[in-house]
Amino acid sequence: PRHMFRVPDGQPEGVGAKAFVDYQNDVTAADIELSIRENWQHIEHVKRFTALGFGTDQGKLSNVNGFVITARALKRPVSEVSTTTYRPAYTPVSLGALAGTMEGATFDPVRTTAIHASHAARGAALEPVGQWMRPWYFARKGEDLHAAVARECRAARTGVAVMDASTLGKIQIDGPDAREFLNRVYSNAWSQLAPGKCRYGLMLDENGMVMDDGVTACISDTRFYMTTTTGGAAKVLNWLERWHQTEWPELRVWMSSVTDHWSTVALVGPKSREVLSRLCSDIDLSSEAFKFMDWREGTVAGLKCRVFRISFSGELSYELNVESGYGQALWEAVMAAGADLDITPYGTETMHVLRAEKGFIIVGQDTDGSMTPNDLGMGWALSMKKPFSFLGKRSLSRSDTARSDRKQLVGLLPEDPQQVLAEGAQIVEDPNIASAKLPAPMLGHVTSSYHSPELGRAIAMAVVRGGAQREGQRLYAMARGRVTPVKVVSTVFIDPKGERQHA
Incomplete structure (x- = not known):
């Protein structure tokens, strides 16, 4: 048998067809010969001159042939030329071996709050949110998702409800x-x-x-x-x-x-102050002493607690923050204190409905990385006179971000009050879009859509081109072959003056 490192063709290197040595980097035998003529004598220098063995195979497919061709060009034994430095992995390794035990829960760990055991005991349906497993809704016997959410929403709007907000x-x-x-x-x-x-x-x-x-x-x-x-x-x-x-x-x-470090219990609804007063005696909870967007430090259920009067529901609300180890104890104390008022735990689905009724955005749902504060109708959150420019300020004056026909956040009311729009539905002007030649011009899309128990009808939020000037217009939402007429309205569907959260 004869070892074959270069198929002979009877011609000098560089003449005739190319003889590839390294198929990943297209290194030829002629390239190796050239490196020797350029006086690169060491195999590591030949490697760097030609890129021999630089590929992902680290020379496993090419370097032996390259060493022999180099030795012949130098007129030396292969043993004197030696080899280049090999980097791990030295032998082929399967992707499964590299992954190891990183599968299932060890690949994507599940995070739960300190109150999780209480949620599980109450039969909460769970959903993943940013790796956290959060209560989605708390169904009672015979209830489906929609019935449970309607009940939870009514409790938050008319009585008292409670949510685990620890994942923020x-x-x-x-x-x-x-x-x-x-x-x-x-x-x-x-x-x-x-x-x-x-x-x-x-x-x-x-x-x-x-x-x-x-x-x-x-x-x-x-x-x-x-x-x-x-x-x-x-x-x-x-x-x-x-x-x-x-x-x-x-x-x-x-x-x-x-x-x-912190567990957070959101106590929500017109009766939330009454429940909190049963657990806390060292904070003046009156609306005059403890205003909306204030916070106080005190004792709740015997626990040192930071109490924030903030609201993601539009209702009178308190967010109670205690050290995480006491989170479950706080939750159970709140549930006990409000038992006679039918205090109702609620999950993320109800949270979404409540905030949409009030017109509050969720970043990543009502925004997509292309929305400015002005697009969201939140120009009030821009302080243009600060001595030091805030991040993004300069970009707000660009011609593209300053134009009036950008996609802007609006509210939508379907003409059929029971027709809940599909999130992602395309917004168009032409009611005959289903039979029109596609692609057809699109104005925007639905970002959030729910049935509102408070209003007894479907509501939605959408980003629409020039939406700020379209209030009152009739547009159409198209999804899954169905076209639904909608009216453009304000994003704030209830309590536009904010009287409830300031109560």
């Missing part, structure tokens, strides 16, 4: 420059926010697009407690660290993730 991202921001840092990463102003007060903030990317939102509380002049969306917590923390470490290292400020 929580970041503690410390340091003498914390206020200035918040001024730069949020679009609104933070210089005058006093201890004991909270403020809603929008966070924009460099392009001026909304990337997250949440309420931040002033704990002291040098400490703030920021909340983020459930799925955006890690991204926001990385975003804050990136700008602090790379652009503003002179600011004396430090961020800590405290999401797992």
Whole structure:
């Protein structure tokens, strides 16, 4: 037998057909010969001159042939040429071996709150939200999703209801420059926010697009407690660290993730103050002393607690924050205190309905990375006079972001009050779109759509081109071959003056 490293063709290298050695990087025998003529004598130099063995196979398919061709060009034994440095893996490794035990729960870990056992005991249906398993709805005997959600919504609007809000991202921001840092990463102003007060903030990317939102509380002049969306917590923390470490290292400020440190119980509804008063005696809960967007520190059910008067439902609401280890004890105490008032636990589906009735956005559902605050009708959250430009401010003056015909958030009322629109349905002007030649011009799409128990009808939110100027117009939502006429309205379907949450 004869070892074959280069199929002979009787011609000098470089003449005739190309003789490929490394099929990944298209290295030929002529390239190796050229490297030797260029006086690259060491095999590692030949490798770098030609890219021999640079591919993902690390030379497993080509290098032996390359070494022999190099040795012949140098007129030396192969043993003197030696080999290049091989990097792991030295032998083929299956993808399954690399994955190892990373499958199922070890590949995508499930996170549960400290109150999870209480939810499971009450038969909550669960859904994944940002790796957390959250209660979706709490069905009673004989109820389906829709019946359970309607009951939970009625409790929150007319009585008292309770939700586990522990999954919200929580970041503690410390340091003498914390206020200035918040001024730069949020679009609104933070210089005058006093201890004991909270403020809603929008966070924009460099392009001026909304990337997250949440309420931040002033704990002291040098400490703030920021909340983020459930799925955006890690991204926001990385975003804050990136700008602090790379652009503003002179600011004396430090961020800590405290999401797992706090359990949060949202006590919601007109009777929420009555329930809380049964558990808390060291905080004046009157509307005059404890106003909307205030926070107080006190004792609830014998536990040290931060009580925030904020609302994602539009109702009178308190968010009770205790150390996570006491979360379940707080939940059960709240349930016991409100038992005679038929206190009702509710899940994420009801939360979505309540916030949509009030016109509150969910970042990532009503936004898609291309929505500015002005597109969302939230220009009030922009402080354009801050001494230091906030992130995204410059982009808001670009011709594209300033034009009036951008997609803008609107409310929709289907003409058939019982027709719940499909989320993602396309918004069009032509009622004959189903028979029109496709593709047809689209104005936007439905972002959120629910049946409102409060209004007894279907409601929706959508982003529509030039939507701010279309209020009162008749448009059409198309999905799955069905065309539904809709009326463009305000995104705020109930309590436009906010009287309930200020009660």
